[in-house]
Amino acid sequence: MTAGAMGAVAAGSVVWPFINQMNPAADTKALSTTEVDVASVAEGQAITVMWRGKPVFIRHRTPKEIAESKEVDVSLLRDKQTDEQRFKTKPEWLVVIGVCTHLGCVPLGQKTGEMRGDYNGWFCPCHGSAYDTSGRIRKGPAPKNLEVPMYSFISDTVIRIG
Amino acid sequence: MSAGPHASQRTPFQNPVIEWVDQRLPIFTMVNKEYGVFPTPKNFNYFWNFGAIAMFMLVTMIVTGITLAMHYAANTGIAFDSVERIMRDVNYGWLIRYIHMNGASFFFIAVYIHIFRGMYYGSYKAPRELLWIFGVVIFLLMMATAFMGYVLPWGQMSFWGATVITNLFSAIPVVGTSIVEWLWGGFSVDNPTLNRFFALHYLLPFVIVGVVFLHIWALHVTGSNNPSGIEPKTEKDTLPFHPYYTMKDSFGLVVFVAIYAAFVFFMPNALGHPDNYTPANPMVTPAHIVPEWYFLPFYAILRAINFDIGIPFTDIVFFEAKLGGVLAMFGSIAMVLIMPWLDKHPVRSARYRPKFRVALLVFVVSVLALGKIGGMPADAPLAHIGSFLLTTTHIAQILTLYYFAFFLVILPYLSKRERPLPMPESINDAVLQGQKSDQKSEKCCEA
Ligand code: HEM
Ligand code: FES
Numbered sequence: 217m218t219a220g221a222m223g224a225v226a227a228g229s230v231v232w233p234f235i236n237q238m239n240p241a242a243d244t245k246a247l248s249t250t251e252v253d254v255a256s257v258a259e260g261q262a263i264t265v266m267w268r269g270k271p272v273f274i275r276h277r278t279p280k281e282i283a284e285s286k287e288v289d290v291s292l293l294r295d296k297q298t299d300e301q302r303f304k305t306k307p308e309w310l311v312v313i314g315v316c317t318h319l320g321c322v323p324l325g326q327k328t329g330e331m332r333g334d335y336n337g338w339f340c341p342c343h344g345s346a347y348d349t350s351g352r353i354r355k356g357p358a359p360k361n362l363e364v365p366m367y368s369f370i371s372d373t374v375i376r377i378g
Numbered sequence: 379m380s381a382g383p384h385a386s387q388r389t390p391f392q393n394p395v396i397e398w399v400d401q402r403l404p405i406f407t408m409v410n411k412e413y414g415v416f417p418t419p420k421n422f423n424y425f426w427n428f429g430a431i432a433m434f435m436l437v438t439m440i441v442t443g444i445t446l447a448m449h450y451a452a453n454t455g456i457a458f459d460s461v462e463r464i465m466r467d468v469n470y471g472w473l474i475r476y477i478h479m480n481g482a483s484f485f486f487i488a489v490y491i492h493i494f495r496g497m498y499y500g501s502y503k504a505p506r507e508l509l510w511i512f513g514v515v516i517f518l519l520m521m522a523t524a525f526m527g528y529v530l531p532w533g534q535m536s537f538w539g540a541t542v543i544t545n546l547f548s549a550i551p552v553v554g555t556s557i558v559e560w561l562w563g564g565f566s567v568d569n570p571t572l573n574r575f576f577a578l579h580y581l582l583p584f585v586i587v588g589v590v591f592l593h594i595w596a597l598h599v600t601g602s603n604n605p606s607g608i609e610p611k612t613e614k615d616t617l618p619f620h621p622y623y624t625m626k627d628s629f630g631l632v633v634f635v636a637i638y639a640a641f642v643f644f645m646p647n648a649l650g651h652p653d654n655y656t657p658a659n660p661m662v663t664p665a666h667i668v669p670e671w672y673f674l675p676f677y678a679i680l681r682a683i684n685f686d687i688g689i690p691f692t693d694i695v696f697f698e699a700k701l702g703g704v705l706a707m708f709g710s711i712a713m714v715l716i717m718p719w720l721d722k723h724p725v726r727s728a729r730y731r732p733k734f735r736v737a738l739l740v741f742v743v744s745v746l747a748l749g750k751i752g753g754m755p756a757d758a759p760l761a762h763i764g765s766f767l768l769t770t771t772h773i774a775q776i777l778t779l780y781y782f783a784f785f786l787v788i789l790p791y792l793s794k795r796e797r798p799l800p801m802p803e804s805i806n807d808a809v810l811q812g813q814k815s816d817q818k819s820e821k822c823c824e825a
Binding site: 235238239240241244264266268269270271315318319320321322341342343344356357358359 | 538541542544545546548559560561562563564565566567568570574660661662663665666667681684698699700703756757
């Protein structure tokens with residue numbers, strides 16, 4: 217009994233390093249902040265920056281877009297979040313990770329002229345998920361809203377992501 | 379030398395060198411027993427060629443793979459260029475790569491026909507269940523290998539295929555995200571992912587070789603099934619494997635390889651996707667992501683579940699659509715795995731089971747149709763029926779329903795209810811019966 221338990225512990229402690237080696241390495245984890253100056257992004261425009269190998273969408277929202285996002289009846293949403301839970305301090309700046317929460321494609325809608333879907337936010341071409349101007353999932357197979365990364369304003373126009 | 383435990387079972391060889399080796403390691407005796415005189419049902423049709431063909435393809439993939447690996451570099455900065463260098467600069471690199479690339483497709487073609495053969499003639503039934511299970515394991519390993527191989531050239535489809543498929547695991551509740559980051563070795567598909575995929579892509583084919591060995595070992599314990607599904611009873615029912623089936627297998631292989639070579643030389647990119655000649659770009663998803671053709675039916679099943687599974691008109695959800703799709707996709711292969719326990723009908727061959735035969739052929743058509751739909755965009759409009767807009771997703775849902783119904787409803791039902799056609803006494807009688815009916819039909823037509 218005891219011998220068996222000791223054996224299991226021993227086997228586990230040998231196996232663990234071989235499993236854990238596959239997790240993100242120290243240098244991969246270290247690459248985890250990006251700073252962006254958004255001063256040149258006009259109202260209604262958006263930019264995409266790379267953070268941890270993923271695109272981050274920064275959209276300068278118009279008052280109309282903000283108003284639309286606020287009006288939505290939250291209880292009808294799949295992933296229930298108010299617009300206030302989606303931005304930090306400045307409602308005109310929406311910062312979300314540009315990775316569809318379904319299977320990880322990059323949704324369209326950043327460039328002018330790109331398809332933005334039925335809710336005027338983003339549209340994922342892979343399996344048809346549509347997000348609203350708050351980055352919330354409104355239609356299609358994706359289960360969650362676009363993720364809001366950790367970020368902060370280090371000055372009026374500079375955002376640090378991560 | 380003759381006192382060893384195996385000595386009594388050996389007949390000496392004429393050639394002194396062979397005899398010397400065989401006394402010490404009876405490998406020639408074994409080969410002769412398993413592939414020379416091995417009694418094999420005499421009524422095999424060409425469907426029985428595909429095992430040997432699949433074996434040939436496995437060897438081809440290993441030889442071309444190892445030679446590609448001598449020039450390939452598994453680093454995101456240079457992977458794409460190293461493959462282009464193989465295509466342009468390495469001596470015969472283009473040929474080796476096209477053999478490998480199209481080889482994956484032809485390996486799957488052979489294995490799909492081989493699986494169909496097993497289903498049609500009931501080869502999965504007792505006593506061959508374990509043999510069947512080894513087969514499904516080989517199929518799963520092949521899918522993993524091909525998926526990781528497709529990532530190596532680091533084109534747009536490589537990258538986005540890898541992203542979408544690894545993200546499937548994020549559907550697992552609670553630990554999903556941790557599992558995906560563990561698979562990636564980072565926060566997205568990136569260099570660590572490419573490196574480990576190469577290591578595994580190199581390894582898995584050899585694991586396949588191991589499982590193929592078990593598969594064939596199990597086969598040589600039970601013996602082969604045959605088109606009549608009747609076990610051989612007397613010597614009249616069988617032929618020695620060599621020269622009868624070595625010849626038939628060689629002939630079939632030549633025909634198969636001729637078609638394969640036509641692809642390699644005249645349309646090497648027909649089965650691939652042009653987007654994979656664009657280097658991977660993590661910031662832009664191609665407009666329409668599709669996996670390799672051999673995954674399309676399963677991809678269609680994945681996308682067919684686009685609704686949450688729960689109690690209607692409430693917020694209670696058991697499976698989110700995403701998890702539901704993943705479960706359906708893996709479940710579709712699990713069905714094949716447990717087929718021996720879903721179909722308990724005592725008659726093996728579809729020849730004597732008219733209802734099973736129809737159900738199986740409809741199943742094959744629905745898998746092909748799923749493949750077709752899997753290659754089309756989701757929710758693409760097909761037709762208006764009144765005010766209802768029929769889309770590819772609806773078709774995929776109907777076909778997926780049939781896929782599962784075939785295994786879970788039709789097979790168990792027919793096991794109990796289907797009355798088989800009259801069966802011949804033996805393989806020999808089955809063959810003679812076939813001849814008689816041929817003669818009859820000739821007479822009818824002369825008159
Ligand atoms: C079960 C057998 C195998 C299958 C199904 C398979 C499948 C594939 C596929 C689909 C590709 C992508 C081809 C392309 O689009 O360029 C590929 C690439 C590659 N495979 Fe394999 N493979 C197998 C065995 C092997 C083995 C044993 C090696 C040995 C190391 C190997 C080494 C490579 C290399 C270096 C590449 C990248 C070069 C390229 O993309 O052409 N493969 N494999
Ligand atoms: S990945 Fe965006 S809808 Fe599937």
